Amino acid sequence: MMNHAARTYYLVMKDVKTYYLKPPLISWGLMFPGVMILAFYLKNPTGIHDLIPGLVAMTMLFGATSVEAVVITFERRVGSLERLLMAPLSVTSIILGKVLAGVLFSLVSGLIVLLIAVVFLGSRVHGWISLAGIMVVAAFCFSALGAFVSVAVREVFEAMTLSNLFRFPMLFLCGVFFPLASLPAMLKPLALALPLTYAVDAMRTSLSVPGAALSLQLNFVILVFFALLITVATVKTFIRRLDETY
Amino acid sequence: MSRFTMRTEGMEHKDAGGTANAIEVRGLTKRFGDLPAVDHVDFSVRKGEIYGFLGPNGAGKTTTIRMLAGLMRPSEGKGWVQGYDIETEQWKVKQSIGVVPDASNLYGELSLKDNLIFMGQLYGVPRRERSRRADELLDDFGLLQRRKAPFRALSRGMKRRLTIAAALVHRPRILFMDEPTTGLDAAAARGLRKTIKQLNSEGATLFLTTHYIEEADQLCHRVAIIVKGKIIVIDTPEALKRQTRAEEILELKVEKAAQELSQALAGIPGVLKTAEEGGVVKLYISSLNDVMPELVSVLRGKGATLTSIRTVVPSLEDAFVRITGMEAEKLRSDQKEGRP
Numbered sequence: 329m330m331n332h333a334a335r336t337y338y339l340v341m342k343d344v345k346t347y348y349l350k351p352p353l354i355s356w357g358l359m360f361p362g363v364m365i366l367a368f369y370l371k372n373p374t375g376i377h378d379l380i381p382g383l384v385a386m387t388m389l390f391g392a393t394s395v396e397a398v399v400i401t402f403e404r405r406v407g408s409l410e411r412l413l414m415a416p417l418s419v420t421s422i423i424l425g426k427v428l429a430g431v432l433f434s435l436v437s438g439l440i441v442l443l444i445a446v447v448f449l450g451s452r453v454h455g456w457i458s459l460a461g462i463m464v465v466a467a468f469c470f471s472a473l474g475a476f477v478s479v480a481v482r483e484v485f486e487a488m489t490l491s492n493l494f495r496f497p498m499l500f501l502c503g504v505f506f507p508l509a510s511l512p513a514m515l516k517p518l519a520l521a522l523p524l525t526y527a528v529d530a531m532r533t534s535l536s537v538p539g540a541a542l543s544l545q546l547n548f549v550i551l552v553f554f555a556l557l558i559t560v561a562t563v564k565t566f567i568r569r570l571d572e573t574y
Numbered sequence: 575m576s577r578f579t580m581r582t583e584g585m586e587h588k589d590a591g592g593t594a595n596a597i598e599v600r601g602l603t604k605r606f607g608d609l610p611a612v613d614h615v616d617f618s619v620r621k622g623e624i625y626g627f628l629g630p631n632g633a634g635k636t637t638t639i640r641m642l643a644g645l646m647r648p649s650e651g652k653g654w655v656q657g658y659d660i661e662t663e664q665w666k667v668k669q670s671i672g673v674v675p676d677a678s679n680l681y682g683e684l685s686l687k688d689n690l691i692f693m694g695q696l697y698g699v700p701r702r703e704r705s706r707r708a709d710e711l712l713d714d715f716g717l718l719q720r721r722k723a724p725f726r727a728l729s730r731g732m733k734r735r736l737t738i739a740a741a742l743v744h745r746p747r748i749l750f751m752d753e754p755t756t757g758l759d760a761a762a763a764r765g766l767r768k769t770i771k772q773l774n775s776e777g778a779t780l781f782l783t784t785h786y787i788e789e790a791d792q793l794c795h796r797v798a799i800i801v802k803g804k805i806i807v808i809d810t811p812e813a814l815k816r817q818t819r820a821e822e823i824l825e826l827k828v829e830k831a832a833q834e835l836s837q838a839l840a841g842i843p844g845v846l847k848t849a850e851e852g853g854v855v856k857l858y859i860s861s862l863n864d865v866m867p868e869l870v871s872v873l874r875g876k877g878a879t880l881t882s883i884r885t886v887v888p889s890l891e892d893a894f895v896r897i898t899g900m901e902a903e904k905l906r907s908d909q910k911e912g913r914p
Contacts, residue, residue: 334695345683574640
């Protein structure tokens with residue numbers, strides 16, 4: 329067990345060292361959310377406050393999914409993923425390591441937006457500990473989602489394109505720009521099936537922004553459930569892909 | 575203390591099927607769909623041996639390594655590496671072997687030393703030892719001065735050297751090498767062969783695949799010739815050559831139409847096989863005396879002008895051609911195309 333944990337940790341550190349400065353990660357993971365935030369701020373500097381929960385969650389989603397597209401798809405293309413598969417490392421350890429590399433990036437990028445909001449825009453944090461808990465589990469969810477997409481495709485650009493296919497609709501469905509309550513009734517079931525909805529909802533409570541539909545605790549439990557579900561699905565898909573390839 | 579310090583102690587683990595072989599394989603098969611890539615192969619590699627898998631691309635060499643290294647599940651058959659079952663004891667197999675893949679697939683962004691340290695971490699080399707071991711290997715492979723350079727900045731030969739060093743970090747007892755010298759220039763390939771011999775002299779068992787006949791001849795204690803997923807013959811290079819030496823090889827150099835001539839000569843009684851390459855016709859014959867009269871008449875009939883004629887000592891290449899019925903040219907064209 330210790331062996332697995334230690335090797336997973338080294339895998340995460342290697343990915344951080346190797347890939348955090350890759351161009352697709354900088355453009356999709358940092359620049360895109362940065363530009364979006366700036367655009368909303370310039371349009372309505374006073375109203376940005378209500379958007380902070382959604383913007384933090386969006387930044388985390390784009391950060392995590394972009395990391396996964398690089399650490400899994402890129403490594404498979406250059407053949408170094410095969411190196412990991414030949415090492416004494418379980419498939420679950422490999423996937424966990426990859427997901428955690430995305431979690432770290434997601435947390436750091438979300439934290440940057442959060443600190444800017446708190447320091448410069450006067451956002452108030454309701455409870456730092458609960459917010460930290462929500463951010464960690466949300467980052468895990470997003471990163472696992474990115475890993476799930478990445479194990480299914482071959483190329484980095486395919487992973488990015490496929491990610492965008494669900495990332496962009498999620499921005500509009502999950503309460504990032506407007507609360508869930510104002511969503512047309514027919515789209516609500518779809519919104520409820522997406523983890524970003526619960527992350528944004530929980531962050532509204534944590535950042536003292538009105539409009540949260542569920543309690544913090546319930547959001548947290550649902551996000552944990554999503555994180556586990558997507559991680560298991562990713563490991564299973566990865567094993568199936570390996571069987572097909574090898 | 576040896577330079578590469580492979581681990582040769584602690585060989586007291588259980589034996590595969592009652593033998594003390596480093597690798598033991600029985601009926602190993604891998605099918606992709608209905609197509610068998612490796613088809614019921616049986617072989618065993620003795621401890622301390624350099625064992626070569628010789629064959630063209632697509633013969634099933636890499637697939638065999640992948641099954642033995644725990645990357646691929648066999649469709650059928652059994653295999654043991656260092657006494658561990660390749661299906662049920664994958665973890666132990668992986669921990670006790672080093673694999674040098676055909677591509678130099680280390681991390682381009684990481685420095686040489688960081689690459690080796692990462693491999694040490696993956697294979698559970700104790701923290702205190704990692705850095706020292708990395709320096710030791712960098713020194714052994716003549717890369718110490720460039721230890722801080724990123725892997726992607728290296729030449730092809732240097733990349734290959736580091737890829738081998740990376741497989742040795744945890745001091746494995748068995749080293750698998752897939753096409754170790756493919757893509758290297760002659761000097762780099764020569765250096766690498768020297769390294770392989772040295773690793774072996776220090777106690778390592780080496781299993782290597784190659785489509786270079788001379789490489790198999792120079793390096794391997796025993797060679798298995800594999801074509802289309804089946805092992806055709808297993809023997810020492812010497813014995814394989816001896817097998818061919820029972821025959822004679824006659825080399826004719828002609829001015830033109832060598833191919834046409836080669837076909838015409840194939841019909842002569844006593845000619846076992848002909849091969850043509852670059853204006854030289856090779857005849858594999860049972861006896862010079864039996865063939866000569868008819869040979870002269872065919873040459874005369876075709877109006878062929880000979881520039882030289884000689885009998886040659888069979889090389890491993892000749893043995894390969896004789897045994898597989900395959901032109902040596904086929905192997906060479908594979909080399910030019912490189913691997914997919």
